[in-house]
Amino acid sequence: MSDGQNTGPQDGLVAQWWATAVSRVEPGIIELREHPVQDLIGRATFAETIWLMLRGTLPRAEQARLLEAALVAGVDHGPQAPSIAAARMAATCGIGLNSAMATGVNMLGDVHGGAGQQCVQLLSDIGERHREGRDFDAVVTEVIGEWRTRSRYLPGFGHRFHPRDPRRDPLLALVDRAVADGLVEGAHLRAALAVEAQLNQGREGKKPVPMNIDGATAVIYAELGFEAPLARGLFVLSRSVGILAHAWEESGQGRRNKSPMPPSMVPVHLVVPTGHS
Secondary structure, three states: OOOOOOOOHHHHHHHHHOOOOOEEEEOOEEEEOOEEHHHHOOOOOHHHHHHHHHHOOOOOHHHHHHHHHHHHHOOOOOOOOHHHHHHHHHHOOOOOHHHHHHHHHOOOEOOOEOHHHHHHHHHHHHHHHHHOOOOHHHHHHHHHHHHHHHOOOOOOEOOOOOOOOOOHHHHHHHHHHHHHOOOOOOHHHHHHHHHHHHHOOOOOOOOOOOEOHHHHHHHHHHHOOOOHHHHHHHHHHHHHHHHHHHHHHHHOOOOOOOOOOOHHHOOHHHOOOOOOO
């Protein structure tokens, strides 16, 4: 196409190669899932647009509010969270804000950031086996046992910092209301509460193991019909807001090459002059 002429069949081949149902962009046209963007601007919320892009249709207002609640709950968990700490350190190393954000986002893996996806899978395992006609409590016990053969940690339950995650109750209250209103089925909520109950049996006098943010948002994403991998993707979208805010704050504080520890705590033999790597 170097001569600027239409090459006919080659144009069609390129169009087919990049064919997508997500968006259509042509001169003077921008459509998101067949919705002209000018019809969405000022009318659709960001949460509604996320749903539209992932699911292909606009959600009901009640669905969008429930999705937004989960997104808001996961925005930030302080500078001690590895993803945010990494973004803050990166912001002092002479890279751009986008690179600092990417540093933080790339910390979100199976251990830090992946529990929501894993919890959706756990709750779905319970639901699928129960739908086969098996006893619900027996299925819960079985699935917990299987997951514990792979890890001592059960995704979505317990918290190393909070005795009871302050985000749990308001999120689950919203799901309770959604179940009562017929907005969602409630099977994943029931499974999560059953897991929580079994984990706390016989723990009188010991630290409880309540559902955490990953479990509560997993319930919401699963009840809304999002597949397990999207639970991680949606968490990344949510946490990227906190990562942005922390990286931006750090970039304005004038520090260079921020260390994981304050200079006064770094052993003398590890100290290097400021500005050196």
